[in-house]
Amino acid sequence: MFYGKIPSTLSSYKRLREISLSLNDFSGTIPKEIGNVTKLMRLYLRLNQLEGEIPEELGNLAELETLWLQNNYLLTGTIPSSIFNLSSLSNLDLSVNKLTGELPPNICNNLPFLEILILEVNDFDGKIPSTLSRCKHLQTLSLLMNDFSGDIPKEIGNLTKLKYLYLTKTDSKNTNDNNASHFNLIPWHKFVKELRINWQCFFFAHVYAKVLKRNPRGAGESCRIRDVMATKNFLTGAIPSSIFNLSSLSNLDLPVNNLTGIIPSQLGNPSSLQILYLSYNQLSGPIPSFILFKSSLLENIHFEYNILFVELPGDIPKEIGNLTKLKYLYLDQNRLQGEIPSEIGNLHNLEWMEFGINKLVGAVLATIFNVSTLKIFGASNNSLSGRLPSSPNIRLSNLEKLHLWDNNFSGTIPSFIFNASKLSTLELQMNSFSGFIPNTVGNLRNLGLNDNYLTSSTPELSFLSSLSNCEYLEYLSFSDNPLDGILPRAIGNLSQSMENIWMSNCNSSGSIPDEISNLTNLIAISLEGNKLNGSIPIALRKLQKLQLLSLKDNQLEGSIPNDLCRLVALFELDLGGNKLVRFIPACFGNLTNLRNLYLGSNKLTSIPSTLWNLKDILRLDLSSNFFTGPLPSEIGNLKVQFY
Numbered sequence: 108m109f110y111g112k113i114p115s116t117l118s119s120y121k122r123l124r125e126i127s128l129s130l131n132d133f134s135g136t137i138p139k140e141i142g143n144v145t146k147l148m149r150l151y152l153r154l155n156q157l158e159g160e161i162p163e164e165l166g167n168l169a170e171l172e173t174l175w176l177q178n179n180y181l182l183t184g185t186i187p188s189s190i191f192n193l194s195s196l197s198n199l200d201l202s203v204n205k206l207t208g209e210l211p212p213n214i215c216n217n218l219p220f221l222e223i224l225i226l227e228v229n230d231f232d233g234k235i236p237s238t239l240s241r242c243k244h245l246q247t248l249s250l251l252m253n254d255f256s257g258d259i260p261k262e263i264g265n266l267t268k269l270k271y272l273y274l275t276k277t278d279s280k281n282t283n284d285n286n287a288s289h290f291n292l293i294p295w296h297k298f299v300k301e302l303r304i305n306w307q308c309f310f311f312a313h314v315y316a317k318v319l320k321r322n323p324r325g326a327g328e329s330c331r332i333r334d335v336m337a338t339k340n341f342l343t344g345a346i347p348s349s350i351f352n353l354s355s356l357s358n359l360d361l362p363v364n365n366l367t368g369i370i371p372s373q374l375g376n377p378s379s380l381q382i383l384y385l386s387y388n389q390l391s392g393p394i395p396s397f398i399l400f401k402s403s404l405l406e407n408i409h410f411e412y413n414i415l416f417v418e419l420p421g422d423i424p425k426e427i428g429n430l431t432k433l434k435y436l437y438l439d440q441n442r443l444q445g446e447i448p449s450e451i452g453n454l455h456n457l458e459w460m461e462f463g464i465n466k467l468v469g470a471v472l473a474t475i476f477n478v479s480t481l482k483i484f485g486a487s488n489n490s491l492s493g494r495l496p497s498s499p500n501i502r503l504s505n506l507e508k509l510h511l512w513d514n515n516f517s518g519t520i521p522s523f524i525f526n527a528s529k530l531s532t533l534e535l536q537m538n539s540f541s542g543f544i545p546n547t548v549g550n551l552r553n554l555g556l557n558d559n560y561l562t563s564s565t566p567e568l569s570f571l572s573s574l575s576n577c578e579y580l581e582y583l584s585f586s587d588n589p590l591d592g593i594l595p596r597a598i599g600n601l602s603q604s605m606e607n608i609w610m611s612n613c614n615s616s617g618s619i620p621d622e623i624s625n626l627t628n629l630i631a632i633s634l635e636g637n638k639l640n641g642s643i644p645i646a647l648r649k650l651q652k653l654q655l656l657s658l659k660d661n662q663l664e665g666s667i668p669n670d671l672c673r674l675v676a677l678f679e680l681d682l683g684g685n686k687l688v689r690f691i692p693a694c695f696g697n698l699t700n701l702r703n704l705y706l707g708s709n710k711l712t713s714i715p716s717t718l719w720n721l722k723d724i725l726r727l728d729l730s731s732n733f734f735t736g737p738l739p740s741e742i743g744n745l746k747v748q749f750y
Contacts, residue, residue: 160184209233215241249273485510494518575600593617599625612636660684
């Protein structure tokens with residue numbers, strides 16, 4: 108969990124499409140510089156401790172579709188008018204803060220695509236604007252627990268796409284009147300799936316966990332509470348068994364607290380329970396198998412990250428296979444042991460399954476991969492072993508992400524994985540897979556195969572040519588595999604979206620092809636620990652976004668080209684352990700973003716005085732070269748760890 112202030116330097120990443128920093132402990136204000144990331148489409152900062160006003164500059168994010176600032180508790184001031192001019196905005200959630208002021212009468216004039224507007228639990232006042240009806244695509248509207256006054260505008264009834272409406276009774280200081288008859292004047296549509304207007308019922312359902320000693324029985328009968336949600340409320344103690352007297356409970360959502368003890372035996376009582384989210388607590392004991400019998404409607408289970416990363420010991424109950432409506436199963440970071448039960452193969456609606464960071468052993472059976480609805484499967488950082496099933500009957504037509512890194516799998520990578528047409532992320536690194544890297548690789552976005560025993564079917568590393576068919580490929584890692592091939596010119600045909608290439612310690616030979624400079628969006632290249640020869644290509648100067656370049660421990664010759672000085676974004680440059688000669692380019696002193704520079708174990712003879720201009724450099728390795736003479740006094744001005 109990260110903390111401190113959100114760095115304003117995020118604004119330097121101009122092409123960012125999404126910033127997701129939710130569920131952390133960031134404090135301070137929202138950097139106004141984020142408004143400079145003009146390509147941003149999604150900004151997630153919920154569940155932190157951010158304070159102060161929402162920056163007006165966020166209104167510069169013309170492509171923004173989603174803005175989530177909810178549950179920071181300390182955001183103050185009014186909503187900047189510029190937010191209501193974000194014409195691409197479809198999802199706006201500013202709930203559970205201390206925002207004030209009136210909603211503007213032109214609130215929907217420039218929000219043609221707004222579908223979700225959630226402003227609940229703030230201090231807004233004034234009248235609810237009737238012009239909300241101009242947000243024609245609105246599906247969810249929640250204004251609960253504010254200080255709005257006046258009538259509820261009948262124009263809201265014109266929102267024909269509305270599915271969920273949560274409105275505090277006007278003049279919310281009077282909480283004793285539960286009469287909702289004044290809503291009869293509004294032409295409510297058949298599209299509305301959920302309507303909550305009773306302030307007392309809603310308050311109880313969503314804040315109940317803050318007053319866990321309160322008896323919920325009466326409220327459960329009169330209000331038919333469906334949802335109990337108290338994320339990140341600093342709750343302590345055990346989960347009270349009385350909470351399960353709520354017979355209509357469908358969603359129990361208590362993550363990111365300090366709840367302790369075992370999961371209550373009454374957990375299976377509400378027959379309508381669909382979502383169970385208890386992650387990021389300190390709960391202990393085994394997963395109770397009885398819930399797997401009684402909660403026949405259960406669709407979501409979240410138990411991950413309990414007991415401060417030591418939680419919920421024991422096996423995964425085989426009875427979990429009885430939850431035939433289950434869609435999401437999260438059991439990350441527990442002390443789970445034993446094998447993954449084959450009964451999970453009975454869950455024919457399962458879409459997301461996470462078992463990462465446990466102590467699971469044994470093989471992954473073919474029955475797991477026969478769940479055709481599966482979109483995401485993660486079982487990384489366990490002790491799973493054996494071969495992955497290779498049956499030709501396996502068809503994972505919906506699989507999007509497969510995370511199996513850091514296990515003990517062996518054998519070849521089965522063809523069904525690369526035949527999964529929707530697969531975008533494949534992480535099999537840190538295993539013992541062997542054999543050829545397939546030439547058929549689907550349409551991947553991220554491919555991690557490092558730290559295995561994989562080889563290439565041809566000396567030209569032909570699999571790289573096949574990867575050129577992956578139009579959106581961004582991340583590629585083959586490091587620490589015995590590829591034993593020549594780095595081909597075809598590497599320049601990879602996707603223009605490519606940002607990371609990691610091919611260290613692969614026993615690759617030949618020269619570095621100029622064509623690699625075609626990948627102009629590259630951020631990091633690591634080719635260290637190979638047998639690459641020839642000179643450093645001057646064509647690398649085209650990689651203006653490059654932040655890391657590591658070519659160490661090869662057989663590169665010649666001088667260091669001045670063209671590298673055009674890589675102004677470089678943060679780390681490692682050319683150590685080669686046969687480079689002559690001088691260090693004087694223009695290196697202009698690389699002001701450089702923090703790590705490794706030039707040791709070469710045949711360099713001259714250090715330019717401009718190198719000492721790098722006042723902010725942190726690591727500088729010039730060891731084992733042919734330098735002579737004294738070091739200049741300017742070296743004392745550096746912050747560097749010097750080698």
